[in-house]
Amino acid sequence: MATESTIRMVNQIFIEKFELEPSALIxxxxxxxxxxxxxxxxxxxxxxxxxNLGISLRENKELLQIRTLxxxxxxxxKILTEHPELKDKIPxx
Amino acid sequence: xxxxxxxTSVFLCIAVYVLAAVLPYAVILLLPRxxxxxxxxxxxxxxxxxxxxxxxxxxVRIRHEDHSGGGRxxxxxxxxxxxxxxxxxxxxxxxxxxxxxxxxxxxxxxFGFNARRCGYLDTTQTPLxxxxxxxxxxxxxxxxxxxxxxxxxxGSRRMNPxxxxxFKLAMVLKAPIYPCCIxxxxxxxxxxxxxxxxxxxxxxxxxxxxxxxxxxxxSAYVLKKRVQARIAEEAARLDGLIDxxxxx
Numbered sequence: 001m002a003t004e005s006t007i008r009m010v011n012q013i014f015i016e017k018f019e020l021e022p023s024a025l026i027x028x029x030x031x032x033x034x035x036x037x038x039x040x041x042x043x044x045x046x047x048x049x050x051x052n053l054g055i056s057l058r059e060n061k062e063l064l065q066i067r068t069l070x071x072x073x074x075x076x077x078k079i080l081t082e083h084p085e086l087k088d089k090i091p092x093x
Numbered sequence: 094x095x096x097x098x099x100x101t102s103v104f105l106c107i108a109v110y111v112l113a114a115v116l117p118y119a120v121i122l123l124l125p126r127x128x129x130x131x132x133x134x135x136x137x138x139x140x141x142x143x144x145x146x147x148x149x150x151x152x153v154r155i156r157h158e159d160h161s162g163g164g165r166x167x168x169x170x171x172x173x174x175x176x177x178x179x180x181x182x183x184x185x186x187x188x189x190x191x192x193x194x195x196x197x198x199x200x201x202x203x204f205g206f207n208a209r210r211c212g213y214l215d216t217t218q219t220p221l222x223x224x225x226x227x228x229x230x231x232x233x234x235x236x237x238x239x240x241x242x243x244x245x246x247x248g249s250r251r252m253n254p255x256x257x258x259x260f261k262l263a264m265v266l267k268a269p270i271y272p273c274c275i276x277x278x279x280x281x282x283x284x285x286x287x288x289x290x291x292x293x294x295x296x297x298x299x300x301x302x303x304x305x306x307x308x309x310x311x312s313a314y315v316l317k318k319r320v321q322a323r324i325a326e327e328a329a330r331l332d333g334l335i336d337x338x339x340x341x
Contacts, residue, residue, distance in 0.1 A: 018314045036254040040261055041314045 002073035013048035027070035106148035141184025168269030174241035261313035276331035
């Protein structure tokens with residue numbers, strides 16, 4: 001289960017990079033079908049995540065599995081569980 | 094019956110054009126590759142015009158409006174994609190350009206060979222990293238790029254989501270984007286290449302989006318959404334005009 005700070009951080013990337021309205025950011029939304037992202041947009045999303053987390057995600061195979069916004073939240077949460085030192089990089093408020 | 098008549102008319106016009114151009118065509122094929130591609134594009138552009146203004150004339154009225162301000166700088170011409178006839182209708186642009194083609198048309202007899210000789214790019218065969226150099230070189234030669242970012246024909250008035258690739262390229266190359274809209278041809282032909290009675294096709298060239306105007310845009314996604322919105326708005330306007338004329 002993703003924490004509120006993780007959700008906020010991921011949503012901020014969608015708002016800044018893709019200028020999506022916060023109301024459009026519903027966890028069940030499909031990235032490709034509902035939000036109309038394509039594989040190149042995912043590259044921008046990943047670069048945003050890398051920038052915020054300060055680690056490279058190039059080798060992360062689970063990125064290939066993400067389909068919904070919820071999947072992104074869960075992936076980031078998993079990364080934070082594996083690398084607890086990264087939690088400091090996420091604003092809590 | 095209409096399908097048979099349209100195909101016959103198009104086939105005859107292309108056949109006459111090819112016969113008339115057979116000598117210059119043979120010479121052009123012998124020229125160095127780059128020069129040959131330039132003259133092949135000239136022949137292709139005029140073949141498109143023959144199809145639009147001669148072969149299709151008895152069946153449909155084609156009108157175009159130019160709001161682009163006559164910009165001459167090479168760039169990306171972004172079209173919506175409702176039907177297969179779009180590939181010919183882009184000839185109304187009257188500009189030297191190549192098309193980004195989605196695989197199968199490049200394998201068609203005659204058209205595929207000539208498309209390759211024109212320098213059209215097969216998006217299924219060209220590696221992503223090769224595009225900036227290839228298209229940058231075309232821009233240097235004054236050649237524009239025609240793209241249908243929906244990727245496939247919608248077959249209706251609905252617009253499919255755009256792919257971001259072409260917009261990413263535009264941002265990398267800092268090139269103008271010329272949004273263009275074709276309306277009225279959604280069933281001319283339909284997705285199974287059957288022609289339906291269509292009174293009017295309208296084409297509109299919208300004002301360009303210059304690189305300075307999108308320099309601060311955070312991603313290709315945002316740029317594609319803005320271009321898509323402009324084309325959708327124009328498509329709705331053109332569809333309205335077509336419907337109004339049809340009801341008179």
